[in-house]
């Protein structure tokens with residue numbers, strides 16, 4: 163029987179996950195279909211997942227925390243992040259994973275060895291990235307516009323600052339995990355602060371994909387090598403695909419999924 167997969171979100175209409183996942187499924191001749199599922203109430207996620215006979219799902223904004231709380235079991239780094247982006251049905255139980263964190267680590271591999279990261283933002287994505295870096299013993303400092311989202315990082319003994327009390331060091335990589343630049347032309351921190359940081363840094367990564375954000379443009383002007391968030395999106399999807407299909411995605415699958423992602 164054809165296996166059903168879905169992405170839950172609100173909104174979900176713009177998600178590129180179906181085209182990416184379906185390209186991978188087709189490539190390996192897997193009898194499965196991946197669809198969009200608009201979900202209003204995150205607390206109903208497990209019930210709706212089961213009722214629809216989904217074998218696996220991805221979860222996007224704003225349901226990742228609800229999905230964590232409602233799962234029967236949580237595996238891996240997701241236990242610390244307390245937010246999940248993947249559900250798998252296993253022997254009637256809903257098992258939850260976070261593939262955003264390892265997906266980010268895979269995306270920055272092309273920069274080579276990284277030892278010290280400045281992470282801008284303190285939202286859901288920043289939590290996953292900070293713990294992913296910490297798990298690899300990479301030093302991470304969080305810098306956020308405001309103080310109020312920093313508690314999670316303090317509880318996890320991650321160095322963190324708001325703009326007001328920031329004490330800069332030298333970082334090899336600067337990551338933008340804020341939404342500044344997504345639908346506007348804002349920088350994620352004051353220009354002068356960023357310029358001083360970029361002058362001593364080698365790389366800049368933006369979680370936003372498909373455009374050169376003001377953050378990436380400024381990094382490039384200051385001679386940093388830049389990368390957008392496409393690979394992060396791709397690799398979180400590839401890792402979820404491996405869980406959905408119980409296969410190892412080789413290069414040909416990864417490239418098919420990348421092609422799917424770029425389809426209009």
Ligand SMILES: NC(=O)c1ccc[n+]([C@@H]2O[C@H](COP(=O)([O-])OP(=O)(O)OC[C@H]3O[C@@H](n4cnc5c(N)ncnc54)[C@H](OP(=O)(O)O)[C@@H]3O)[C@@H](O)[C@H]2O)c1
Pocket residue numbers: 223262283284285286287288306307308309311339340341342344348349350351369370371391392394395396398
């Ligand atoms: N490539 C991928 O696969 C991928 C995956 C996940 C997310 N993303 C992207 O990552 C970004 C963050 O997502 P999220 O879910 O973590 O968002 P979120 O939980 O809403 O957090 C947003 C963060 O951005 C900060 N922020 C918003 N506007 C700002 C501005 N103008 N200047 C400075 N800081 C600002 C907020 O600071 P305050 O606390 O001060 O409000 C907060 O720390 C989004 O752009 C999303 O598209 C990409």
